[in-house]
Amino acid sequence: MSHRTFLMPDVGEGLTEAEIVTWKVSVGDTVTLNQPLVDIETAKATVELPSPFVGVVSELHGQVGDVIEVGKPLIEIEVRDDSSSGATPAPVKPTARTAVFVGYGTSEENEVATRRHRRAPSTSTAFGPVVPTPSVASVVTAAHVRSTPPVRLYAKQHGLDISLVPGTGRDGLVTRDDVDRALSGTQRRTPSAPSNAPTRFVGHDLEPWDSGPKEERIPVRGVLRSMAEAMVQSAFSAPHAAVWVRVDATPTMDLVKSLKARPSLANIRLSPLVIVALALCDAARTYPGINSSFDAANNDVIIRRSVALGIAADTPRGLLAPNIKNADQLDLVDMALALDQLVTKARAGTTTPAEMLGTTLSITNVGPMGVDGAVPILPPGTSAILVVGQIAKAPWVRDNEVVVRDVVEIGLSFDHRHIDGALASGVLSHVGRFLSDPAPALLAR
């Protein structure tokens, strides 16, 4: 065996560095020629790097989020020597070329020149020793777990050590279903418990308080940069104001529950959010002024009679807000399907730029995070965003009696340049009435 190093290439004519987005292989994996190794993001594009070698991965230089300079080591691969040559060759540089035109430093060639944005975890869950689980026959060391890159990624994104997942596929292959099964067994999903680990931070996994560095810098790039720019642009151009109201959402919960029980709707992911989305679209139809934007450059307010409904989604990469085009035309089933697809794509990272453009109204659902309300900042170019808090049992006064109901707090942030409190209150009340009595509103459509 001999050792080969794949250096970070310049994939875009004069780039100096690239960020690791996704590793598609792990230490111990056998790789073939041109097999995808890693996705990297440069200033120009996110691209996939194929393996220049055939062999076994022995080391990954850097983790997701690390920035590696062009010309510095990215991955080490043990290559089987030609059977004809018995000699043990010295470590070979992969391209055997020195870049003479470009002034990459040569003094630290053998050093991994990553700008570490965080220290490598001392106990890596992905590659560390595995505690045997007696009941699981197919548990092997992580390096030899048979799975596919998307499933490895999927497990990693959900904070699951894939080596602990029993594989049911061919030859013990760990499938996505296996990961899902493992997740449903290990994760408690209650509305008030955040599904994210407490150390999750804008698409990064922070080190624990005690073992992390005293001070740490996280580069503002990618999704984080988009979020920061959007918030600044919006917060310092549109004067924000907000209204909120508490609603008895028991009828909405009952409706969702009864729909879920129908066999014909068994494959559709129904949640209260679907009803909220329908309610907001219905409010826009009734109050067209809310579906508007303030065009300061032309001194106009633009009213749009079509809703592109933005949904703030917490994804492994950070906050994304793709939208559902023509949402005002959708019925309950189509809205459920569209929401499901939107969230699935956002989580998988396949949301296209076109799907994030042109939002007219938005919803941010803070309920799963276990809070009652928030004052959200408007996505730039929009005039209203509806916030939905957690739906929880609470005392409610009905017919002068205190009863236990499913209560939710909803709120509306709006651009006060052209939307006044009366309009915002009208819209929010409309949404509230819809949620507290959804059946007639749905029938009327």
Add this chain to the structure above:
Amino acid sequence: MNESELVQLVSPEGERVRHPDYESSLGVDEIFGFYRDMTIIRRICNEATSLQRQGELALWAPVQGQEAAQIGCGRAMTEKDFGFPTYREHGIAWCRGVPPLNMLRLFRGVSQGGWDPQHYRFSTPTIVLGDQTLTAVGYAMGIQKDGTDEASVAFFGDGASSQGDVSEAFVWAASFDAPVVFFLQNNQWAISEPSTLQTKIPLYRRAEGFGFPGIRVDGNDVLAVYEVTKRALENAHEGGGPTLVEAFTYRMSPHTTSDDPTRYRTDAEVEVWKHRDPIERTKALLVREYKYKNSHFEEVREEAEAIALKLRDDLLSLPDPDPTFIFDNAYAAPHPLIDDGRRDMIELGVSSVTS
């Protein structure tokens, strides 16, 4: 697009389509040959993309999706014709007999061209958009002065069609009835600019305004491209003057390896064009009409694989030239500024040549 404007002889499903003015003159061996050409050129292209991602090429311009346009045209060109390509004409280069390794030399930065244009009657790539259309017209006017029955072919894209050079080339070709075929591959995207923004009318109709015929052909239908180009060339050979052939196609890959098309076009659009894949269409025709079996296609795949692997080996063993080579062929005669440049580079110490 109005579908009736477009010459098509085979549908995306591999069924024959009747056209009032064109019919295919090709037999099964030729069609299978075109399938082989397209498969090999796509494989070469994929290998080159991988090599770029591995740091072995500075850049690559993929041709994926445009194979039928290039193979159909390249096979319609005769030995006596002369082509003037852009940086994306790898399929044409293949048809002209340019060895694949030579297609990659420019992109590895070890050559300023890669082949002898006279030997293959195919110019080295022009990087500046649209320039080569003027060269092609000039060459065609030279053919007229020679009094031979050759033709020249100018290759360019929908983006270059907005360049002033291309309009000038149209004017000169029309005024002199020059024996030139303008072969425009409309791949829908000028990097991130859609062709719908570049032109208010279908591009082939521009020719009418300049005074020569234009025709649009389904650029993903290799049989149609072949017949339409062949007739345009014959017309030029016979003194009939220029023709604009617009091959309506799609760039399925990025503009170059430096480009990220997901920033400007949707997955849905790419999906639509995947159904019109030129190689799958030809394969479907061979299966449907000639009962070709998987073994036929597997043979081609293996051949393409072998060519790609040999290309990789050959490329990686290319010696690096001395950096001063870039000054060698700038001018035919000695030139003081070029000499200065060479001397500066030697003094920088990056060359093994000593002054």
